[in-house]
Amino acid sequence: MSWRSGTSIRVLAATVSAGALAACGVPALGGTDERDAGGKAPVPADARAECAAIAAPGDSAERRLRGMWIATVAGIDWPKGKTRERQQDDYRKLLDTAQAMRLNAVFVQIRPNSDAFYPSPYEPWSQWITGKQGKDPGYDVLGFMLKEAHARNLEFHAWFNPYRVSRDPDLKKLAPNSPARQHPDWVRKYGTGLWYDPGLPQVRDLATKAVMDVVNKYDIDAVHFDDYFYPYPEDGRDYPDQATYKTYGKGMGKAAWRRQNVDTLVRSLSQNIHKAKPWVRFGISPFGVWRNKSTDPAGSDTHALESYDAQYADTRKWIKEGWLDYVTPQLYWPIGDRRADYATLVDWWSKQVAGTKVQLTIGQAAYRVGEDATWKKPAELSRHLTLNRKYPAVRGDVFFSAADLAANRHGFAARVRDDHYPRPAVPPVVQDRGGEAPPSTQDLRAEPAGKGVKVQWRPAKGATAYAVYRVDGKRPGCAPVDPQRLIANVRGGGIVDPSAKPGKSYTYYVTALDRLHHESAPGRGSTVTVPRG
Incomplete structure (x- = not known):
C-alpha cells in the first residue's frame, strides 16, 4: 500500500x-x-x-503554513513529460502528494530563467516545458496550475528568479525574442551560465514588469523569490560588473552598491505588488545564514557562507523595513551541525521577525534525506518541526522539494505527516x-x-x-x-x-x-x- x-x-x-x-x-x-x-x-x-x-x-498556534516547492528549472520536479496530457497528469499527482501530506500551499517556479510558464509579452516560453525556449506549449501552463491548486484549496505562490538567464553560457541558444538575446549588454557570463546585471536599471525594470504582468493577470496568492540574487561565488572570482559599478556606483563601496541594487528591486516590487493587489503577499526564501557572529555581532553563531556578503541579500533589513510579508530561510542543516546548527538558526531568525508583521516559515531540506548517517534517520526532519514548536514566531514549514516528498525516502515524509500533520491546517492570518x-x-x-x-x-x-x-x-x-x-x-x-x-x-x-x-x-x-x- x-x-x-x-x-x-x-x-x-x-x-x-x-x-x-x-x-x-x-x-x-x-x-x-x-x-x-x-x-x-x-x-x-x-x-x-x-x-x-x-x-x-x-x-x-494550530494555524500553520505547510508548503512544498515545485521546481521547474531542468525539470527538477516538473514537467517531466513533453506532452500536454502527461504534464497535466504529472502535476495533478504532485498536488495529490501535497494533499496526502495535508499541506496547504505550493510554491511553483514559473520564471526560472528569464522565461515564462505563461504567455508573456516580455519573455519567451520556458524551454523546460517543450524542450525549446520560445515554443508555445499549446496551453496556458500557469493558468492550468493555478486552477488545479485552488480547486484543492492550496495557496499558489508564484516563484520567480529575478536575475538568472541561462545555465548555458551560449547567448545564441536563447530564443530570438529573449530580452537577453535582444540586449546582450544587460548580460554577464559568470561560472557556467548567464546572468542579468542587477546594477542596471533596465534589468530591474524587466524583472518588475515580469512580476507585475503575472500579478495583474492571474489570481495568485503570493509572489515568491528564492535565494538567487547576485550569483553564488564561483572559484573566488568577482562578478563582472565593473563597468556598471563605474557608471552607477556614485562613490559607494562595491559591496554596499550591490546590496543597494538588490534592496531597490525588493522595495519597489513590494510597493508595486501591494498597490496593485494588497492581498497578494511578497515573500523571499534566502540562504539560511545572513551573517556569522564572527563577522557581525548581529549575526548568528554559525560558520557558513554569508548571504549578506556573498549574494548581497540584506534579508534582515528587508524584514525590519517591512518590505516582506513572509520570510522562509533555507535552514538546510541538521540539528547539531557544527557549521550551522539548525537549532541555532531557528532561534536567530525568530528574533529577527520579533516585533514585525513578517511571518516566519522555515525551509526544510527534504532533498538531503539519505545523504549521510544523520540524514538517513527518518526522524531528522520530524525533529526539526518538533523544535519549531518552541518558537511561537515560526508559523510553518516549506519542503524542498515536491519530488522528494513524493519519494518518501526512508519513510521521512510519512513520519513528518504522522508526527505533525494529523489533520489539515488553516494558514496563519496575514497581517496588515x-x-x-x-x-x-x-x-x-x-x-x-x-x-x-x-x-x-x-x-x-x-x-x-x-x-x-x-x-x-x-x-x-x-x-x-x-x-x-x-x-x-x-x-x-x-x-x-x-x-x-x-x-x-x-x-x-x-x-x-x-x-x-x-x-x-x-x-x-x-x-x-x-x-x-
Missing part, C-alpha cells in the same frame, strides 16, 4: 476532485444536532442572532493587508451519504474557503470550535466525510475564511447519526 493512500475527504461543488487527502489518523471529532438520520430539527428564526455571541476561532472575516455560514446540513456523511452549507459572501470541524456526539447548535477538531479546509459548498463511523453521532460546524485567512465565527451546527449497516 502506498504511503499516500487512505480515506479521502471529498469536496462537493468544486471544479475538480480534491485528490488523495489521507485522513487516516485524524482523531475522532464530533457534533451538534440540527438534523439527524431520523429527520430534521427546526432551525430557529433567530438562529443567526443566537450564534452571534460565539467568538471566531482566531489566529491560534486588509481583508476581514466573512459572515458566518448558514443552512448547514449534515446527513448520511453511503459510508460517510455529507456536509453542505450555503456559501458566505466574500468567502474563499471553509473550515469544517467535527465533534463527537450531539452538541449545542451554537458553540465555539476547537482548532484541533478541524477535519477539512476546502473550497466549494460541501464535503463528504468518509471517516464517520456507523452508529455514532457527530456534530459539524463550518466557518468561512477570506483569502487572507480571517475566519468567521461558526454558524449553527448540525448533528447527524450515522446508520448501522
Whole structure:
C-alpha cells in the first residue's frame, strides 16, 4: 500500500476532485444536532442572532503554513513529460502528494530563467516545458496550475528568479525574442551560465514588469523569490560588473552598491505588488545564514557562507523595513551541525521577525534525506518541526522539494505527516493587508451519504474557503470550535466525510475564511447519526 493512500475527504461543488487527502489518523471529532438520520430539527428564526455571541476561532498556534516547492528549472520536479496530457497528469499527482501530506500551499517556479510558464509579452516560453525556449506549449501552463491548486484549496505562490538567464553560457541558444538575446549588454557570463546585471536599471525594470504582468493577470496568492540574487561565488572570482559599478556606483563601496541594487528591486516590487493587489503577499526564501557572529555581532553563531556578503541579500533589513510579508530561510542543516546548527538558526531568525508583521516559515531540506548517517534517520526532519514548536514566531514549514516528498525516502515524509500533520491546517492570518472575516455560514446540513456523511452549507459572501470541524456526539447548535477538531479546509459548498463511523453521532460546524485567512465565527451546527449497516 502506498504511503499516500487512505480515506479521502471529498469536496462537493468544486471544479475538480480534491485528490488523495489521507485522513487516516485524524482523531475522532464530533457534533451538534440540527438534523439527524431520523429527520430534521427546526432551525430557529433567530438562529443567526443566537450564534452571534460565539467568538471566531482566531489566529491560534494550530494555524500553520505547510508548503512544498515545485521546481521547474531542468525539470527538477516538473514537467517531466513533453506532452500536454502527461504534464497535466504529472502535476495533478504532485498536488495529490501535497494533499496526502495535508499541506496547504505550493510554491511553483514559473520564471526560472528569464522565461515564462505563461504567455508573456516580455519573455519567451520556458524551454523546460517543450524542450525549446520560445515554443508555445499549446496551453496556458500557469493558468492550468493555478486552477488545479485552488480547486484543492492550496495557496499558489508564484516563484520567480529575478536575475538568472541561462545555465548555458551560449547567448545564441536563447530564443530570438529573449530580452537577453535582444540586449546582450544587460548580460554577464559568470561560472557556467548567464546572468542579468542587477546594477542596471533596465534589468530591474524587466524583472518588475515580469512580476507585475503575472500579478495583474492571474489570481495568485503570493509572489515568491528564492535565494538567487547576485550569483553564488564561483572559484573566488568577482562578478563582472565593473563597468556598471563605474557608471552607477556614485562613490559607494562595491559591496554596499550591490546590496543597494538588490534592496531597490525588493522595495519597489513590494510597493508595486501591494498597490496593485494588497492581498497578494511578497515573500523571499534566502540562504539560511545572513551573517556569522564572527563577522557581525548581529549575526548568528554559525560558520557558513554569508548571504549578506556573498549574494548581497540584506534579508534582515528587508524584514525590519517591512518590505516582506513572509520570510522562509533555507535552514538546510541538521540539528547539531557544527557549521550551522539548525537549532541555532531557528532561534536567530525568530528574533529577527520579533516585533514585525513578517511571518516566519522555515525551509526544510527534504532533498538531503539519505545523504549521510544523520540524514538517513527518518526522524531528522520530524525533529526539526518538533523544535519549531518552541518558537511561537515560526508559523510553518516549506519542503524542498515536491519530488522528494513524493519519494518518501526512508519513510521521512510519512513520519513528518504522522508526527505533525494529523489533520489539515488553516494558514496563519496575514497581517496588515486588509481583508476581514466573512459572515458566518448558514443552512448547514449534515446527513448520511453511503459510508460517510455529507456536509453542505450555503456559501458566505466574500468567502474563499471553509473550515469544517467535527465533534463527537450531539452538541449545542451554537458553540465555539476547537482548532484541533478541524477535519477539512476546502473550497466549494460541501464535503463528504468518509471517516464517520456507523452508529455514532457527530456534530459539524463550518466557518468561512477570506483569502487572507480571517475566519468567521461558526454558524449553527448540525448533528447527524450515522446508520448501522
